[in-house]
Amino acid sequence: MRPLLLIVEGHGDEKAAPILVRKILEQHGHYDVILRPTQRRGEYPAVAKSFDNFFLAAIKERAPILWIMDFDAKGHDCPSLEAASLAGRAARLYPAWPIAFAFLVKEFETLFLHDEAATRSVFTDIPKQVVFPEQPERIRGAKEWLSEKRPKGMAYKESVHQQKIAAHLDIDLLRQKSGDFAHLERALLKLIDAEIPA
Template identity: 30%
Template sequence: MSAPYPVIASIVEGHGEERALQGLLHRLVPHLVPGAYAEIQRPFRVPRDRMLRRDVLESALTIVTTRMPSPTGIVVLLDADDDCAVQVAQRIRSHAEATHAHLPVVAVAAVREFEAWFLAGAAGLAGKAGLPEDLAPPPEPESIRGAKEWLSRRMPRGSTYQETAHQPSFATLFDLDAARAAAPSFDKFCRDVRFLLTGKREG
């Protein structure tokens, strides 16, 4: 069964992203393409070390493509950690093209970690979850190793950033435009999502 609108499936690595990505995509669709609608399916989780294996990724892609309504595109999202984000994304995309070339699959590796995008759009988090009202993003947020710790240090004494607790809510709050400007991997993510919505590449 096919739907008369885009249907986006996703594969993620962590429990936090499993809950956060769906909300983020719901925000992004009308932000990137005003007036657009897309069905955002629940993310399918595969641990990072297994996701990088071609056979495991193939199995995960097969699972999400059998959902109804049938996805019109798939996002694969993971953290780059200490690896090159471009190379990680290329590896995922190469594996996907080898087994599921019939369906648009985009791969994005967040430089360092997903939370680097929160740092880039930190102004939208100001005053939330005990964070300072004047919270400002650090310079070059994707260069910071330990974005979770950066957030924890700015929370009230005794509080720490908890991925599964904070990631879903922060994904609905951080400043999208500021994050695109300061975090190239988030900009790539936005361009890839727009491609899944329109079938056209920016530029």
């Protein structure tokens, strides 16, 4: 069995990210990956500030690390540069440790706006005439968008709905429509074959 550690941003991600990762692994026929208990470390600015401590705590799990975060922090414009910076810090602390960063622009729920069918399967109360955005990454506040499209008093709740919609996501569709998702998938598949250094 191959171990993998997920590190995520928020409470909803703790349950939703493992569901999404398992869906990807199953589609590729990987049933021998054991997910370590997911760690929650907050938004990118907090992660960047305390990264060294977070990383040194994470490697105690003796598993490759897939770090999934939203990328909506003000003052940060390039996910690939930020990911490279964090990877460089990790390499200085523990060279060759397998770690990858998957930034979702602008947030995890952006994936839900890409997959209208999955979202409507859970939110059957979104009116049929509502048109989902063609470019969800341009929307700041996918959570708010979902809440606004539902009837009054029926807001999107991350801790309740995120894992439910994640369970319905169409992996093939997301791969085609979301560059962020495609990157996450590639990183995941590469990590599960990575060796842990002695």
